[in-house]
Amino acid sequence: MTTAADTSTATDFDRPAPELVARLAALPAANIGDAMERLGVADSAIQAIWPGAKLAGPAFTVWVAAGDNRGIHESLAVAQPGDVVVVAGGGDTSRALLGELIGERAISAGLAGFALDGAARDAEVLGEIGLPVFARATTPAGPYKNGPSRIAVPVAFGGVPVLPGDIVIGDSDGVVVVPRDQAERIAEAAEAVFADEAERRARIVAERAAAS
Numbered sequence: 001m002t003t004a005a006d007t008s009t010a011t012d013f014d015r016p017a018p019e020l021v022a023r024l025a026a027l028p029a030a031n032i033g034d035a036m037e038r039l040g041v042a043d044s045a046i047q048a049i050w051p052g053a054k055l056a057g058p059a060f061t062v063w064v065a066a067g068d069n070r071g072i073h074e075s076l077a078v079a080q081p082g083d084v085v086v087v088a089g090g091g092d093t094s095r096a097l098l099g100e101l102i103g104e105r106a107i108s109a110g111l112a113g114f115a116l117d118g119a120a121r122d123a124e125v126l127g128e129i130g131l132p133v134f135a136r137a138t139t140p141a142g143p144y145k146n147g148p149s150r151i152a153v154p155v156a157f158g159g160v161p162v163l164p165g166d167i168v169i170g171d172s173d174g175v176v177v178v179p180r181d182q183a184e185r186i187a188e189a190a191e192a193v194f195a196d197e198a199e200r201r202a203r204i205v206a207e208r209a210a211a212s
Contacts, residue, residue: 011078011152013164015058016180018082021167023187025056027194029169029176035189042115042158042175043091045136049120050127055134055170057084057112059162059177063150064088067095067118071149072102078151081110084168086177088155089118093137095144096121103131115168115175117157134170 024032033041048055060083062071067089075085085106089097098114099122106114113132120126120135121142136158152164160177162168167178178186 011060011164013152014180015080015083015165016167016183020183020187021056021058021082024167024169024178024183024190025054027169027187027190029171029173031193031197032169032176032178032186032190034193035186036176036178040160040177040179042160042177043117043136044174046115046117046134046158046175048170048172049123049133049135049138052172053113053127053132053134053170055084055113055115055132055168055175057082057168058180059084059086059164059166059168061152061155061162061164062087063153063155064097064118065144065146065148066090066092067097067144068146068149069097069102069143070145070147071151072098073145074149075151076102076105076109076111079109079111082112084112085114086155086157086162086168087114087116087118088157088162089116091117091136091158093119093139095119095141096139097135097143098133099142100125100129103129103133107131113170115157115170132170134175
C-alpha cells in the first residue's frame with residue numbers, strides 16, 4: 001500500500017492541459033476509439049450507472065483488492081480537482097466500491113468522476129447529485145475496507161492499460177482511454193473522424209430528403 005510518507009511523490013505526475021481534455025470531451029467516445037484504431041476502448045460492460053453521465057479528465061489510478069475500497073478512500077485525499085479516479089477492481093461485481101457518501105466527498109474535492117472496473121451502488125442518488133460514475137455493475141452490497149491497495153500506479157482497466165495522467169472519456173457508448181503522450185495527435189485524428197462522419201451523415205439526410 002502507498003503510505004503517507006510516499007503519497008506526495010507517488011501522486012506527483014504530469015497531467016494534460018485542460019484545453020486538450022476539453023477538445024477530447026467535445027467528441028464522441030466512438031470517434032476517439034476509431035482514431036486509436038479501436039485500441040484503448042474499455043470492456044463494453046463498463047457503462048454509465050445513470051443516464052446522461054459523461055466523464056472527462058486525467059486518470060488518477062487506484063488498484064484495489066476485489067470488493068475492497070480502501071484505496072478509493074485514500075485517493076480522495078490526494079487526487080486533484082478535475083481528475084477521474086480510475087479503479088482497477090479486477091472486474092469483481094460482488095460488492096460496490098462506492099456509493100453516495102464517497103460521491104458527495106468526490107464532489108467536495110472537485111473530482112470529475114469515477115471509472116470502476118467493478119461495481120457501484122446508489123446509482124439514483126449519484127445521478128441526482130450529478131457525479132459521473134461508470135462501472136461494470138451495480139449492487140447493494142457494500143465493500144470491505146481492509147486493503148491492500150495502490151494509488152497512482154499503472155493499472156489494467158477493462159482490458160486497457162492506464163497510466164496516471166492519461167485522459168479518460170466516457171459517454172453513452174462507454175469508456176475510452178487516451179495515452180497522455182499521444183493525446184494531441186489522437187485529438188486531431190478524432191476531430192477528423194467526427195468531421196468526416198458529420199459530412200457523410202448530412203449527405204445521407206439530404207439524399208433522403210430529396211427522394212421523399
